[in-house]
Amino acid sequence: MPEIRSPLPGTFYRRPAPDQPPFKEVGDRVEPGDVIGLVEVMKSFSEIKADCAGTVLRFTVEDEEPVMAGVVLVELEG
Amino acid sequence: MAIRRLFVANRGEIAVRIIRAARSLGIGTVQAYSEADRDMLAVRMADAAVCVGRPAARHSYLDGPRLVAAAKEAGCDAVHPGYGFLAENAAFAQAVEEAGLIFVGPTAETIRIMGDKAAARDAAIAAGVPVVPGSDGRVAGVEAALAAAEAIGYPVMIKAAAGGGGRGIRIAETPDELRRLAPQAQSEAQAAFGDGGLYLERVIVDARHIEVQVLGDGTRAVHAFERECSLQRRRQKVWEEAPAACLDEATRARLCASAVALAESVGYRGAGTLEYLYDEASGAFYFIEMNTRIQVEHPVTEMITGIDLVAAMIRIAGGEPLPVTQEQVRRTGHAIEVRINAEDPAAGFLPCPGTVVRLAVPEGPGLRFDGMIYEGYTVPPFYDSLLGKLIVHGATRAEAIDRLAGALERLEIAGLSTTIPLHKALAADPDIRAGKGHTRFLEAWLAGQPAFTPPSPTAAQR
16 A cells, blocks of 8 residues: 655644645545645644655544654555 | 742743743742653753643643643642743733733733734834834835835835735835836735735845843833844844944943833833844944843843843742842843754754754853753754753953854764754854854855755745
């Protein structure tokens, strides 16, 4: 099963800003290079991009939850 | 009413600093901490500690109702907000007071007035404090802009009245440029904010950032001289000094008196800082804003005056009058503070959370380190990157820089990248030694330093 992992430790955000919709929802198509979320490390935000294609099966980390480097954020299918 | 038990509604080095000050006054402390901060130094130092929620600050250090409830439950009679988080949040100050606790800071009303740029500017004008010359409200069209610019003096900054985020801003050096740029700024402002209104402000070229420390008890106020914080990167201060070497005594006296006048005019209570732009070419200074809290760089003022500002603000909050008269505030020598951040200056200041495997802090006369780290401590990735501040004091500015250079050689924080190499390079730089640093100096200097040339950025804006 393809997965997208966080390269960084920090806080995971599914939305570009608190008042905007998430980058991706379950069931959305993802292509390599698509932004699926942000990780904030010490007040700097880095985009997390997909490195493979597929459809979002589930988010394994909730919006605004802490993550460690290497943690799976998204599981894709196909 | 004297404070007996203080709730520390903040984290990191300022939490440690507040606990030290409270301890010196015989006041007990209860430290708030998030799930990610169980191991922080302030938790170990405080008499008691209470978990206030999840790592994301929104669910812990920014959750006002939860902090107030925790403070009440822990039997505290006062709350110290530190800096950042809720320190300048009027609603939080009000909630603390409404819960029957003392907020260590000014009234919610003062925070509200000074937190509103336009209201703070009006308060400054009313107190006779110079502000950046501007068009006093909107300009109606290009001809009115030209007339206003004539009165203000070029170069002028054209700003969107409804602005924010740097959009709708243009700088015009001449009337011809203003004629050309004003319509552009107007359409950009209209597109961005649905409001094409413009106003003008004088551009202070290569200004210096100078701020005055004040202490007030709600009636009287005193100043504790000024600091210069011109060395900034992305509007974040990096290196701070007291006093400002670029001021002559007459200007210093006028600047500090203006800060006291403004603080007294709003009945300021606690420790506060008035920020100014100083135009070295003309010797003029202009008020820009007031910070209604203790600041990161307060130690340089403590080093030159001997006043414990954090203890003073706690005593004032407990109902005591000002601990000093203006005549008693004296200064000696020169102090410099450098911020030690968990960032890699060789990699575009990439944040670098990690574990401190070795820590050696230099000690000696004229040296101070305000930190939050210890050997074996893991710096969490969820908050800002400040690990601590190295502060030095010398008889002269040159002596302070020499002392700083020596102390940086002996300061060792192993296990993660820090900004120590940047400060070593700055302390050795002839322009810094000559006091040439204005607010745009550092970014230009960094661009010319191969050691600090960043890789291509991938940072997102949020």
